[in-house]
Amino acid sequence: MIVAVASGKGGTGKTTVATSLVLAIAAKAEDATVAAPVEAPILLDCDVEAPDSGLFLDLVLEGAEEVPIAIPVVDPAACTYCGVCADVCAWNALCVLEDEVLVFPELCHGCGSCTLNCPEDAISEGTRRIGILEWGRADGLVFGRGTLDTGQALAVPVIKRLKERHPAGADSPVVILDAPPGTSCPLVETLRGADFALLVTEPTPFGLHDLRLTVEVARDELGLPVGVVVNRDGIGDAGVDQYCSREKIPILMRIPFDRRIARALSEGHALIDALPEFRPRFLELWCRIQDEVGR
């Protein structure tokens, strides 16, 4: 089962919830008193612009690979400067002058259309690095993260590759995705193929506004079942509760506003390590997610 932890608004606690949820599941999987062995859960950090989940884990990295995207390489000996490549490029990544073709790699999305359309077969493909994937283990779980290189614009190909290449394969029992903030293409790429979207919000006007937009993407556009975690419960107003009740979206967990939690997170401690009383509550959250998916 694949569960994406998302939010719309940044800083609502996606990584807090994703790391503690996967750590709670991992601890249960390792529990010797459970008769049948259970496979380790997987955490994939899909917030490739700001990948922070590894900071909260005892991470042992085991491997890495670069994320390339294709870019056109024009052979000046074969090129007739006809201009077809520039005409077909949807991103203006090529500019054909009288006796030169300019390629702007930062604009290229790697679709390969210029190569296929060149009537002289003068365009081949090179690659350009835009980020890196890393794999490892931590506290009984399998970990993967993508990191977009600074100065690069395209987050989506890094997320896509991370989800394709994770070492446990598609049949692993539990995959938790730590999603990026926002409601546009990086979120959509993360949510594709997920079974459930767990939406972390805070009970404020900003939290509510962005929760609504995220529900529009996850539930209304992609048809995913959704549930909400209210973080920093007790600040703000009742808008999120009223909205969830009106929209019949279950509130699966509440995490109170507590300076002890803020302090522990600031130091890089996972919530359930700093405050062990949360451990059973995250297992209960996991049960409720499974119930919601089974509905």
Added chain:
Amino acid sequence: MRQLVLLSGKGGTGKTTVAAALAHLGSARTSLVLTDADVDASNLELILNPVLRERRHLVGGQIATIDPDACTQCGICLDVCRFDAIVHDTVEYQVDTMACEGCASCFYQCPDGAITMVPQPAQWWMRSDTRFGPLLHARLAAGQENSGKLVTRIREESRLVAGEEERELILIDGPPGIGCPTIAASVGADLALLVTEPTISADHDLQRIVATLDHFHIPAVALINKVDVNPEQAEAMADRCRNHGIDVMGELPLDTGVTQAMVDGRPVTEYLPGSEVSLALRDVWERVEARL
């Protein structure tokens, strides 16, 4: 005309809260244009109570669509698509509209002319009036691609408005992250104000946004929010900023008044003008103004 962009790397550090306060404080001293460049989660309007003046289309990109009557199921579109946007179940080939990047590679390669490119649903950008100056903002259709293009567009409009009305400063509330929308929000800005907080995550993401701004040669200053969450970490981050040549414009306390102001729909400096956080924001504005 100067342009100041608020960024953070990590989300939720207080960019919009600070942007609203600087809009309030700045409008008393100079003439502003306000730009909400976080089009994925545009929250500035929740504080500024904008009155809509005009609402315009942004012609979006295109996506492919397959005519099932013309399609001969040859599968070439599936082969050439690099974005997994062609769905082939049993017989028919279809386009996953959420996955299609609009590259048109399939359109050019289809031997049967069965694929057409159709415009995406419209995105909207808006110009509104607020008591602190004109606001340029946008609404991204759910799950859409173009947030970088939309940001670029509202920044162009902001410059036009600033030029027409001879306004001195464009204040840009930026998105989290370091990728496409962040780059679109920052390129050409005179100064970036990095709103951060004393947490290990925000510190990590601050380093990434600083490297991104270095890449585009945009000078930066910093503001550390919620310092009492971890004062030692705040001090270490301030030192690291200075060592990197990034001046710290101030530090803000963790204050529940900030949330109350948000619930009330007003900048904290207007809602609780005498509070510690509002006084600190006044100092921040003066330092930032001096830097500009």
